[in-house]
Amino acid sequence: MWFNYFGAMITLTEENYIKAIYQLGKYGTVNASTNSIADALETKASSVTDMIKKLADKGYVNYKPYQGVKLTQKGKKIAADVVRKHRLWEVFLVEKLNFSWDEVHDIAEQLEHIKSEKLINELDKLLDYPTHDPHGDPIPDKSGDIKKTDKTLLFNLDENAKGICVGVKDTSSAFLKYLDKYNIALGSKITVLSKEAFDDSMVIQIGETTINISQVVANNLFIKEQ
Amino acid sequence: MWFNYFGAMITLTEENYIKAIYQLGKYGTVNASTNSIADALETKASSVTDMIKKLADKGYVNYKPYQGVKLTQKGKKIAADVVRKHRLWEVFLVEKLNFSWDEVHDIAEQLEHIKSEKLINELDKLLDYPTHDPHGDPIPDKSGDIKKTDKTLLFNLDENAKGICVGVKDTSSAFLKYLDKYNIALGSKITVLSKEAFDDSMVIQIGETTINISQVVANNLFIKEQ
DNA sequence: ATATAAATTTAGATTAATCTAAAAATTTAT
DNA sequence: ATAAATTTTTAGATTAATCTAAATTTATAT
Ligand SMILES: [Mn+2]
Ligand SMILES: [Mn+2]
Ligand SMILES: [Mn+2]
Ligand SMILES: [Mn+2]
Numbered sequence: 001m002w003f004n005y006f007g008a009m010i011t012l013t014e015e016n017y018i019k020a021i022y023q024l025g026k027y028g029t030v031n032a033s034t035n036s037i038a039d040a041l042e043t044k045a046s047s048v049t050d051m052i053k054k055l056a057d058k059g060y061v062n063y064k065p066y067q068g069v070k071l072t073q074k075g076k077k078i079a080a081d082v083v084r085k086h087r088l089w090e091v092f093l094v095e096k097l098n099f100s101w102d103e104v105h106d107i108a109e110q111l112e113h114i115k116s117e118k119l120i121n122e123l124d125k126l127l128d129y130p131t132h133d134p135h136g137d138p139i140p141d142k143s144g145d146i147k148k149t150d151k152t153l154l155f156n157l158d159e160n161a162k163g164i165c166v167g168v169k170d171t172s173s174a175f176l177k178y179l180d181k182y183n184i185a186l187g188s189k190i191t192v193l194s195k196e197a198f199d200d201s202m203v204i205q206i207g208e209t210t211i212n213i214s215q216v217v218a219n220n221l222f223i224k225e226q
Numbered sequence: 227m228w229f230n231y232f233g234a235m236i237t238l239t240e241e242n243y244i245k246a247i248y249q250l251g252k253y254g255t256v257n258a259s260t261n262s263i264a265d266a267l268e269t270k271a272s273s274v275t276d277m278i279k280k281l282a283d284k285g286y287v288n289y290k291p292y293q294g295v296k297l298t299q300k301g302k303k304i305a306a307d308v309v310r311k312h313r314l315w316e317v318f319l320v321e322k323l324n325f326s327w328d329e330v331h332d333i334a335e336q337l338e339h340i341k342s343e344k345l346i347n348e349l350d351k352l353l354d355y356p357t358h359d360p361h362g363d364p365i366p367d368k369s370g371d372i373k374k375t376d377k378t379l380l381f382n383l384d385e386n387a388k389g390i391c392v393g394v395k396d397t398s399s400a401f402l403k404y405l406d407k408y409n410i411a412l413g414s415k416i417t418v419l420s421k422e423a424f425d426d427s428m429v430i431q432i433g434e435t436t437i438n439i440s441q442v443v444a445n446n447l448f449i450k451e452q
Numbered sequence: 453a454t455a456t457a458a459a460t461t462t463a464g465a466t467t468a469a470t471c472t473a474a475a476a477a478t479t480t481a482t
Numbered sequence: 483a484t485a486a487a488t489t490t491t492t493a494g495a496t497t498a499a500t501c502t503a504a505a506t507t508t509a510t511a512t
Contacts, residue, residue, distance in 0.1 A: 013469065034490055047470055049491055054468090066477060066490060097348035107342045114340075116333045122323035239499065259459055273500055275461055280498090292460060292507060454512090461506070471496075479488070 008058065010024035015082050016041060017051050018060055019112075021071055022079030031068030062217045080144030086112035087140075088123050094134045095127060101134040112143035123210060133175075136167025136186050136222060152225060154190065155200070155218040162191045167222035182211055190223060230376060234284065238339045241308050242267060244276050244286055245338075247297055247395075250307030257294030305371030312338035313366075314349050315360035320360045321353060327360040328402035362393025362412050362448060378451060379414065381426070381444035388417045393448035406436055416449060 200215035426441035
């Protein structure tokens with residue numbers, strides 16, 4: 001039996017639902033729909049409806065039938081804690097255990113559910129209080145706050161614009177390995193040499209080399225413009 | 227869905243049962259009884275019977291009704307892996323995250339179920355391949371073997387015998403805190419000054435100081451005689 | 453050797469989380 | 483405005499893990 005911040009019992013499954021709702025609500029203020037939650041968790045809409053009711057009973061979400069859900073303050077705190085743990089563990093795996101950034105997600109999915117406040121705070125200290133995970137995503141602080149930096153998708157940059165790669169939107173192993181192959185990493189300086197209107201591809205310069213990237217790639221790389 | 231060494235799916239609960247059976251079979255060759263397993267896991271005998279059947283179906287234990295169970299080779303490997311993970315995580319918590327030896331057990335109970343071979347091997351490397359956990363218990367190697375050292379309970383030492391504290395039998399927080407209070411730690415040099423036949427208490431010397439300990443304490447401290 | 457006690461198993465329920473299929477509500481398109 | 487399509491909910495089952503209470507088997511004591 002494990003108890004959360006508010007002294008209530010919470011299961012691994014409930015945490016996963018709450019995290020999914022949190023991440024769906026990241027952009028915009030719309031409620032998370034039943035189907036979107038089902039997609040995110042690779043489960044069925046009927047399962048989501050059941051769980052949503054339980055989460056509403058426990059005070060983690062506000063729910064009116066057919067209206068989707070939104071996290072309460074309580075729910076947001078739980079979600080931020082899980083995300084904080086997930087991202088700190090990812091940093092640990094890369095910084096201390098020699099993992100590469102495409103290997104950490106699945107293990108962090110497990111580690112994010114370990115319950116111990118001291119553990120996570122000591123881990124934070126061991127890692128010297130990192131602010132971002134290996135994919136450039138911000139790490140919520142103890143109170144659940146994240147300071148969001150101004151970043152844009154590479155896709156939105158104009159010709160001749162310059163910037164630094166600060167994150168990835170798609171964190172799939174396939175995409176991360178593609179980036180490794182072309183020496184694109186967090187911190188890389190990128191210049192847009194040209195844009196092709198026909199297929200929205202781009203020619204960009206990374207350090208000394210020049211490469212052609214597709215619209216798909218450009219839409220999954222976060223850049224801090226300079 | 228998680229898969230073990232043999233490619234079979236295994237749940238956290240199954241792992242806990244297998245570990246309990248492993249630890250019950252540590253001394254002697256007798257089968258683990260249904261009730262002893264129930265006690266170890268704080269569950270009911272009827273639940274144990276059900277689970278035992280499932281473990282037998284999966285080939286982790288040999289079971290004949292009313293005869294208790296014994297781990298198969300397959301079961302022993304699973305158990306040793308879980309124990310290895312448990313103890314490596316305990317070392318990590320003490321060595322890298324400033325935990326004391328009385329705080330690590332419950333968290334290791336959670337961490338021992340994290341599935342990643344690379345994770346545990348890298349952790350092993352980070353910790354410089356420790357052979358014992360913070361309570362003096364040996365850490366199984368990758369293939370599940372543990373080299374057991376010759377140790378005896380302090381209770382068995384004669385008057386004037388000397389030894390070094392190499393482990394604790396009772397790993398409860400209460401006992402460990404008692405030991406901290408009297409500056410008894412792994413590595414402490416202990417001399418038996420006298421034994422009291424009446425209540426089996428002892429007077430022992432630790433470094434400069436002399437203390438009286440009860441039979442309960444003497445029966446829970448492992449000593450390497452010198 | 454029988455009776456009593458203890459250990460173990462079986463039977464039947466319960467809870468969490470899931471699913472499929474069908475019903476109901478909402479949204480979109482004509 | 484009505485019909486069609488989509489989304490969401492409900493109904494009914496299933497699986498894993500647990501429990502209580504009763505039945506059965508094994509061990510112990512006279
Ligand atoms: Mn998760
Ligand atoms: Mn990440
Ligand atoms: Mn466990
Ligand atoms: Mn230990």
